[in-house]
Amino acid sequence: MAEAKRARPQPTPETRHFWEGAKHGELRLQRCDACRHAYFPPRPFCPACASREVTVFRASGRATLYSYVISHRPAPGFVPPYSIAVVELEEGPRMMTNVVGCAQTPAALVLDMPLEVRFEALDDEISLPLFAPAVRAP
Amino acid sequence: MKPGSIAIVGAAESTELGVLPNISEIQLHADAALNAMRDCGLKPSHIDGVATAATQPQAIAHYLGITPTWVDGTSVGGCSFMLHVRHAAAAIESGLCKTVLITHGESGRSGIGLTRAPVLPASLAGQFELPYGTFGPPTMFTIPVLRYMKTYGLTEEHLANVAVIQREWAAMNPRAMAQAPITVADVLASKMIAWPFRLLMCCLVTDGGGALILTSAERARDMPQRPVYLLGSGESVETPMISQMADFTSSRAFRVSATKAFAEAGIDHAEVDHLMIYDAFAHLPIYGLEDLGFVGRGEAGAFIAERNTAPGGQLPMNTNGGGLSYMHSGMYGMYALQESVRQMRGIAPAQVPASKISVCHGVGGMFAASGTIIMGNQRP
Numbered sequence: 001m002a003e004a005k006r007a008r009p010q011p012t013p014e015t016r017h018f019w020e021g022a023k024h025g026e027l028r029l030q031r032c033d034a035c036r037h038a039y040f041p042p043r044p045f046c047p048a049c050a051s052r053e054v055t056v057f058r059a060s061g062r063a064t065l066y067s068y069v070i071s072h073r074p075a076p077g078f079v080p081p082y083s084i085a086v087v088e089l090e091e092g093p094r095m096m097t098n099v100v101g102c103a104q105t106p107a108a109l110v111l112d113m114p115l116e117v118r119f120e121a122l123d124d125e126i127s128l129p130l131f132a133p134a135v136r137a138p
Numbered sequence: 139m140k141p142g143s144i145a146i147v148g149a150a151e152s153t154e155l156g157v158l159p160n161i162s163e164i165q166l167h168a169d170a171a172l173n174a175m176r177d178c179g180l181k182p183s184h185i186d187g188v189a190t191a192a193t194q195p196q197a198i199a200h201y202l203g204i205t206p207t208w209v210d211g212t213s214v215g216g217c218s219f220m221l222h223v224r225h226a227a228a229a230i231e232s233g234l235c236k237t238v239l240i241t242h243g244e245s246g247r248s249g250i251g252l253t254r255a256p257v258l259p260a261s262l263a264g265q266f267e268l269p270y271g272t273f274g275p276p277t278m279f280t281i282p283v284l285r286y287m288k289t290y291g292l293t294e295e296h297l298a299n300v301a302v303i304q305r306e307w308a309a310m311n312p313r314a315m316a317q318a319p320i321t322v323a324d325v326l327a328s329k330m331i332a333w334p335f336r337l338l339m340c341c342l343v344t345d346g347g348g349a350l351i352l353t354s355a356e357r358a359r360d361m362p363q364r365p366v367y368l369l370g371s372g373e374s375v376e377t378p379m380i381s382q383m384a385d386f387t388s389s390r391a392f393r394v395s396a397t398k399a400f401a402e403a404g405i406d407h408a409e410v411d412h413l414m415i416y417d418a419f420a421h422l423p424i425y426g427l428e429d430l431g432f433v434g435r436g437e438a439g440a441f442i443a444e445r446n447t448a449p450g451g452q453l454p455m456n457t458n459g460g461g462l463s464y465m466h467s468g469m470y471g472m473y474a475l476q477e478s479v480r481q482m483r484g485i486a487p488a489q490v491p492a493s494k495i496s497v498c499h500g501v502g503g504m505f506a507a508s509g510t511i512i513m514g515n516q517r518p
Contacts, residue, residue, distance in 0.1 A: 069280045
């Protein structure tokens with residue numbers, strides 16, 4: 001029996017730049033040329049002002065831990081307990097992730113702790129952005 | 139909508155609730171619909187409007203033998219039925235139809251004849267949430283609460299208390315799935331599901347159905363049951379992705395929906411005798427009490443702990459036992475509406491004495507959508 005894997009994202013034309021970036025170790029966001037709003041998830045227009053003039057850019061990869069749960073239920077591709085977290089990126093947008101590289105306990109996972117991105121390859125095409133406690137000074 | 143112009147004249151749940159492996163989802167819809175029609179003495183030929191969620195109105199209309207002139211398939215999660223009530227009122231008032239049947243059926247526990255769509259891997263949630271091991275509402279709906287706890291000092295004991303007090307209500311309800319008394323210590327000793335949520339802070343998973351029938355207040359006079367009048371309603375949506383909810387301590391959809399409903403009804407909070415706040419998890423009544431404006435920011439945990447919403451309290455809430463102790467098929471909003479109707483008819487198992495106005499507030503998805511219905515037993 002094949003080992004159960006975590007759900008694999010299926011890119012669409014509007015999100016392909018994000019997954020291309022992740023494959024190359026870059027966390028890519030978009031910024032509106034008109035109002036300078038940085039946003040996520042991807043779409044080819046600004047959700048703040050509806051301008052279609054937007055630019056993809058490489059984010060710093062720095063974030064803070066905004067909120068999370070530690071799931072104790074079995075899930076394909078995971079060994080419980082594991083964190084399901086929402087991080088706030090330095091550029092403003094928030095995204096879901098797993099916090100890795102530390103104990104999966106309330107004591108180790110402290111809200112607002114600094115984190116940095118690291119990528120985990122699911123296969124040749126898809127790498128997932130995960131976050132670990134920051135080593136570099138922010 | 140003019141307050142009091144539309145009435146709920148028929149209301150019923152499925153004959154049985156709980157673990158029902160011998161009934162499919164569509165039959166749960168139909169069982170509840172047949173019970174609701176019997177409740178008000180109508181037949182399928184009298185119904186000209188059909189609304190339902192998760193499945194499609196054509197499936198329900200055909201299964202029951204109804205030829206509608208108006209349908210609504212709004213499907214925004216567990217509060218869809220609040221939106222159906224609101225839309226049905228507008229449709230009846232504008233003459234699109236006269237008598238609307240709203241149905242719900244869900245084999246949430248037994249999984250017989252399921253109709254709900256899964257999250258697809260190319261959707262935004264499929265790309266940017268599902269790969270992180272989200273596995274149903276216990277791992278998503280719960281994510282905002284640690285931010286709320288840090289912001290306002292809410293404790294695990296506060297969360298546990300919500301479940302304890304709702305179990306007190308359930309103990310008075312013979313149809314409640316879970317009736318045995320529990321303590322805060324019991325809740326905090328129950329199995330960890332997704333920190334900080336333990337099993338008894340999460341809703342039940344059961345099978346069941348419910349249906350409502352609405353018509354004009356004029357036609358309601360000829361119906362056998364005491365009419366329950368629609369006083370005001372509201373609806374809104376925010377985001378299908380919990381990670382993108384703007385404020386993890388407050389739901390925009392709750393605020394927008396409730397503000398609209400209170401304004402439409404023209405009532406203030408002190409006039410509310412009975413309250414239902416959809417409780418898929420123990421934090422939802424806390425967010426709801428604040429976002430609906432019953433208490434200030436950060437005050438709801440203590441408000442519940444001080445027994446204001448408990449039996450004998452000033453604001454009886456979730457008097458059927460709620461999703462935590464009564465039943466929760468997955469789309470619980472229909473059962474919250476049923477309890478508000480029972481309270482306004484004066485026939486609830488844990489009846490609030492002399493109550494005239496009930497507020498029934500629902501959530502859909504994970505803070506994704508909201509609907510608020512304010513009903514009363516006296517026509518304004």
